[in-house]
Amino acid sequence: MNRYYRSGVRFAVPLALLLVLCVCLPPRLSAQTATLQNAGFEGHWHEQGAGELVLPDGWTLEYRDGSHPWCESPCKRPEVKPNTEYVTEGQYSIRSFTTFSRGLYGIWQEVAVPSGSWWTFTCQVRVESNPPGELAAFVGIQPWGAGLFERQMVWGQETQAQLDWQTVSVTARAYGSRIRVAMGANNKWPTQNNTLWWDNCRIESADFGDDCPDDCPECPECPGCPPCEGGGCDVETIKAALLEVLRGLRWGVVD
DSSP, X not given: OOEEEEOXXXXXXXXXXXXXXXXXXXXXXXXXXXXXXXXXXXXXXEESSSTTBXXXXXXXXXXXXXXXXXXXXXXXXXXXXXXXXXXXXSSXXXXXXXXSSBOEEEEEEEEEOOTTOEEEXXXXXXXXXXXXXXXXXXXXXXXXXXXXXXXXXXXXXXXXXXXXXXXXXXXXXOSSSEEEEEEEEEESSOOSEEEEEEEEEEEEEOOOTTSOOSSXXXXXXXXXXXXXXXXXXXXXXXXXXXXXXHHHOOEEEEO
């Protein structure tokens, strides 16, 4: 029976070249700026549908309730209020908490950025869980500007350190013209008091140059081409190389 074949040598060499291009090209980034509205929470505040939810302007609460599969027991909506007792700068911080319930939620803001740019989002947070409910605080970036609980969400390393201000951050690449940055929380056990205080958030351009960061950022769209091995793929260069591959293919028929 006849079958088609391609010349393995002529195909494999250009294909290897494509892989090298994908892995080794450094990111071509320039200094970028993005505006985070009401970053220190010193501006106006608003109710989000209930008196128990008072958030700084520019920020929105998103949470899970009921028996969502991410919850080991039913999660409840947290309460969010302005706070003046614990702050790092200015007069106000965000206080968010659950009482005798689990909580899985984030407080987010959408930010306009250049597509393909890299960003680091950082906040300070104070944790109090009593009795200890394994309350975790973390920040995240949604590279596509979608919901906080979509699979593309990139969450940074959590902290559970009690009764002291900690700095948490995350770095990710924007895959569109808008990203969402978020302060997140999750307590494993429905203990009496699980409270977070958030303050002093900021967003900064992350330009890696030719070097990889020690903590390699996640690449949600192409795990086979991680940015920390070179910053992603140069699409135009790869397109040109691919055309050369196609032109160089030899087809034949064998018995």
